[in-house]
Amino acid sequence: MVTTVGRRRIGVDVDGVLADHVTALIPRVLDKYGVELRWEEANQWRLPLGDSDIGVEFVEAMVDLEWVAGIPVYQDAAEAVGELASVAEVVIITARPPVAAEATQAWLHRHQVPYDQFMCGPELDRNRQDLAMLVDDYVGNIYEFVAHTAGIGVLLDRPWNRDDREDLGTVGGTGRFYVVQSLREVVGLL
Ligand SMILES: [Mg+2]
Known part of the structure; x- marks a missing residue:
């Protein structure tokens, strides 16, 4: 019997991560x-x-x-997500409203950010997407992900997420949560 091991799925947020x-x-x-x-x-x-x-x-x-x-792209986004996409399945996961879905995908193409799947909407559940890792700039999303999945939460350091991080280190135990200064560091965590 031939077994195919699926590539790990990595969730990547848009605003505050890829989009400035x-x-x-x-x-x-x-x-x-x-x-x-x-x-x-x-x-x-x-x-x-x-x-x-x-x-x-x-x-x-x-x-x-x-x-x-017209939202600018963070400079390292295309290259860093490209590296991620070479070793994992990239799932773009954003709370943007469904009305912005098409414009967001066009934006990703225009800025050459590769992805395998696109999910959009304020109600979507990041914890039920079989993600091995979630990269986000919102402490609340990372906290919930680490608490309710077996995956790794990666918080991209931004001025707006420097408070309220204390609980993140304890919620899932060792190796379940990282803070990175840039997207390029995420590949090293895989
Ligand atoms: Mg965000």
């Missing part, structure tokens, strides 16, 4: 609220902006497909 959505939001909040936001100042998930906050603004902006198309 914070940079894209800067002119938008200047326009709307007259607030001059700087990238490194985005150090909270609900950073107040005028009468709003950064989380609300992202949700609103994600249905503006012209804005979605």
Whole structure:
């Protein structure tokens, strides 16, 4: 009998990992609220902006497909995901609304980010996708993944995820959670 061992599936988030959505939001909040936001100042998930906050603004902006198309890519994204794709199955997994799915896939192609599967939507369950690893910039997603799967959670260090990390080290035990400074480091964890 011939057995084929499937390649490991690696979940990769989009915003804050591949897409620099914070940079894209800067002119938008200047326009709307007259607030001059700087990238490194985005150090909270609900950073107040005028009468709003950064989380609300992202949700609103994600249905503006012209804005979605113009989000800059993080410099190392294509190369790093290319390396991952050579050794694993890359599953792009994002909470962006389904209305942005096509624009997001076009964006990935345009920036030459390879992937095997694309999943999109605020309701999708990252813990039921048979992922050996999840790369994300949101502590909550990594925490849930480590707590409810046998996979490894990898948090990409960003100014907005430096708080609330304490519990991550203990939730799954040794070797279940890593913080990386760049996507390039993820390949080394496989
Ligand atoms: Mg994200």
